[in-house]
Amino acid sequence: MSTHLQVSQGDRHRTPLMSVAGYAAMIVVVLVIAVPLFWILITSFKERQDIYVRPAQYWPSPATTDNYRDTVTSIPFPAYFRNSLIITALLAAAKITLGVLSAYALSLLRFPGRNLVFLVVIAALMVPNQITVISNYALIAQLGWRNTFQGIVIPLAGVAFGTFLMRNQFLSLPGEIIEAARLDGAGPMKLLWRVVMPMSWPTLVAFSLITVVNEWNEYLWPFLMSDNEKTAPLQVGLTLLQNNEGGNNWGPVMAGTVLTVLPILILFLFLQRQMIKGLTAGAVKS
Amino acid sequence: MATVYFDEATRRFTQNDPPAVDAVTLDIADGEFLVLVGPSGCGKSTTLRMLAGLEPVDGGRILIDGHDQKGVRPRDRDVAMVFQSYALYPNMTAAENMAFALRNFGVSKADADARVAEAAKILELEPLLDRKPGAMSGGQRQRVAMGRAIVRNPKVFCMDEPLSNLDAKLRVSTRSQIAGLQRRLGITTCYVTHDQVEAMTMGHRVAVLKDGKLQQVDTPEALYDRPVNAFVASFIGSPAIYLAEAAVRDGHATVHGLDLPIPRETAARAGSTVTIGLRPEAWEVVPEHTAQSVAVHVDLVEVLGSESFVYGHPVAGDEKDRITVKLDERTKIALGDVVHVRPEVERTHFFHTESGESLRA
Numbered sequence: 173m174s175t176h177l178q179v180s181q182g183d184r185h186r187t188p189l190m191s192v193a194g195y196a197a198m199i200v201v202v203l204v205i206a207v208p209l210f211w212i213l214i215t216s217f218k219e220r221q222d223i224y225v226r227p228a229q230y231w232p233s234p235a236t237t238d239n240y241r242d243t244v245t246s247i248p249f250p251a252y253f254r255n256s257l258i259i260t261a262l263l264a265a266a267k268i269t270l271g272v273l274s275a276y277a278l279s280l281l282r283f284p285g286r287n288l289v290f291l292v293v294i295a296a297l298m299v300p301n302q303i304t305v306i307s308n309y310a311l312i313a314q315l316g317w318r319n320t321f322q323g324i325v326i327p328l329a330g331v332a333f334g335t336f337l338m339r340n341q342f343l344s345l346p347g348e349i350i351e352a353a354r355l356d357g358a359g360p361m362k363l364l365w366r367v368v369m370p371m372s373w374p375t376l377v378a379f380s381l382i383t384v385v386n387e388w389n390e391y392l393w394p395f396l397m398s399d400n401e402k403t404a405p406l407q408v409g410l411t412l413l414q415n416n417e418g419g420n421n422w423g424p425v426m427a428g429t430v431l432t433v434l435p436i437l438i439l440f441l442f443l444q445r446q447m448i449k450g451l452t453a454g455a456v457k458s
Numbered sequence: 459m460a461t462v463y464f465d466e467a468t469r470r471f472t473q474n475d476p477p478a479v480d481a482v483t484l485d486i487a488d489g490e491f492l493v494l495v496g497p498s499g500c501g502k503s504t505t506l507r508m509l510a511g512l513e514p515v516d517g518g519r520i521l522i523d524g525h526d527q528k529g530v531r532p533r534d535r536d537v538a539m540v541f542q543s544y545a546l547y548p549n550m551t552a553a554e555n556m557a558f559a560l561r562n563f564g565v566s567k568a569d570a571d572a573r574v575a576e577a578a579k580i581l582e583l584e585p586l587l588d589r590k591p592g593a594m595s596g597g598q599r600q601r602v603a604m605g606r607a608i609v610r611n612p613k614v615f616c617m618d619e620p621l622s623n624l625d626a627k628l629r630v631s632t633r634s635q636i637a638g639l640q641r642r643l644g645i646t647t648c649y650v651t652h653d654q655v656e657a658m659t660m661g662h663r664v665a666v667l668k669d670g671k672l673q674q675v676d677t678p679e680a681l682y683d684r685p686v687n688a689f690v691a692s693f694i695g696s697p698a699i700y701l702a703e704a705a706v707r708d709g710h711a712t713v714h715g716l717d718l719p720i721p722r723e724t725a726a727r728a729g730s731t732v733t734i735g736l737r738p739e740a741w742e743v744v745p746e747h748t749a750q751s752v753a754v755h756v757d758l759v760e761v762l763g764s765e766s767f768v769y770g771h772p773v774a775g776d777e778k779d780r781i782t783v784k785l786d787e788r789t790k791i792a793l794g795d796v797v798h799v800r801p802e803v804e805r806t807h808f809f810h811t812e813s814g815e816s817l818r819a
Binding site: 359 | 510511512531532533537538539541542543545546547548549550558559562563606610
């Protein structure tokens with residue numbers, strides 16, 4: 173009896189040592205993420221000669237915004253930014269639509285071979301992108317789609333992760349509500365839009381956010397597909413910037429990096445609230 | 459409004475196991491309130507879901523208004539269902555929940571609103587129409603679920619244990635509300651419950667299921683007074699009937715020193731033993747031991763106000779052998795007493811010991 177009590181109390185109140193270890197681990201994780209970001213940010217405000225100095229400068233002095241001006245003027249930054257927006261928007265829209273629709277079909281519609289299709293989709297998750305790059309490149313180049321948006325977007329629009337995530341979400345919905353909607357005369361599309369989707373917002377927001385971040389950061393394929401400002405996204409632009417600067421002028425590159433990260437950071441700040449709201453609503457649902 | 463006919467309807471979940479619903483044949487009249495009752499896993503919910511089109515019919519058929527429903531989609535059956543969990547759409551207000559089906563079936567916005575308002579009036583839901591299910595109590599959600607069914611004015615209502623998530627007091631009041639509403643609307647209703655009090659108080663007729671097989675369909679009184687077998691006798695009635703195996707000798711059933719005469723036509727069907735069934739009210743407390751009485755050691759006394767029940771075991775018998783006796787309010791009996799009780803011969807049920815079938819003519 174007394175042993176039980178001790179064990180359960182031990183579970184609830186950690187020893188100070190365990191708390192310290194826990195916080196130490198958290199601090200390490202935060203540092204791993206925060207230090208590079210901090211370094212990027214301060215470097216972007218340093219003058220060129222202050223970047224490589226010993227001892228290192230932990231605060232830009234004097235601070236300058238020249239790097240930002242250089243970035244925007246030495247490469248066609250607005251064009252790359254526009255391309256990034258277009259590619260991310262197209263890809264996110266395609267992936268979210270395909271993910272939701274395929275997940276819906278694979279979870280709530282009944283048709284022969286449904287589980288087989290799902291297995292194939294899961295198998296696709298296990299094939300690394302890099303393996304398909306060469307054959308995709310050959311195909312797209314043959315179609316004459318290099319330096320076009322469709323050449324960048326279409327090969328990337330396939331979705332397995334979203335199907336998997338949304339299917340599990342749809343399967344977790346109470347079956348009786350789906351049945352009630354069927355009895356209430358809701359057809360497949362109405363069932364999806366009026367009943368299934370409104371109950372799945374938190375997962376959809378999470379999925380959308382992950383998708384947008386991933387597509388914004390997409391590098392390898394756009395880099396292979398485009399080499400000019402007509403279609404290349406910011407990530408490729410940054411590489412060109414780095415090449416332009418001869419590989420040792422980090423100020424403008426860091427400034428470009430900050431500008432590239434900023435839109436995603438803002439998006440995250442907005443959607444994060446949505447996500448947390450959705451998650452807690454799910455947690456307290458009766 | 460419609461008639462419903464189950465014609466040897468069968469549902470098998472797996473080929474090798476016995477069917478969940480086994481050749482159920484059941485006729486539900488237009489406007490009738492039929493209650494399907496039985497223990498957990500007896501197939502009552504599956505039977506209801508087959509009627510609604512949510513489960514396939516693997517054998518036999520189900521007819522609504524004389525039309526075979528094979529291949530007819532749930533939404534084309536004109537059946538409204540109230541689920542145990544209510545299954546309200548969490549993103550819609552009460553009014554939207556109720557209007558959803560109407561709008562799907564092409565009813566104009568104005569007509570749908572009018573019908574929702576009417577249903578809300580009947581169910582006293584008017585102040586809740588703009589609330590979402592998350593902001594309602596269990597009883598309110600239950601009423602919205604009822605409202606969602608009645609606005610459709612369907613051919614058939616299917617109700618799957620709609621009261622089981624309510625507290626005891628609310629359940630009693632809602633029970634009579636639903637029964638009253640059904641009589642007023644006159645819509646054919648199939649109601650599933652495991653609670654025999656609900657079954658007895660709500661339905662015109664009650665169908666008792668066990669292991670997927672229909673045992674008996676009859677009015678509540680007939681089920682209570684003339685059960686076709688020992689299972690129905692034990693399932694219907696609270697507290698439960700006392701069943702005991704008795705030896706048959708010279709047209710008498712003997713158990714615990716009791717000597718019960720068996721009616722002549724019943725005796726002809728009995729073997730060497732018979733199962734006797736005695737309901738709590740079939741016993742009478744007598745002041746002292748007689749040849750027709752049995753001494754019972756009192757294990758528990760339940761005083762319910764207007765009546766009370768004594769639970770005990772025969773002094774001469776096993777402790778697990780439980781006799782329940784209904785007492786009127788004047789008789790006072792204490793725990794641990796030994797009382798002498800005498801069964802009323804004409805209220806004794808006789809069942810075949812092996813098959814459990816009633817031996818009544």
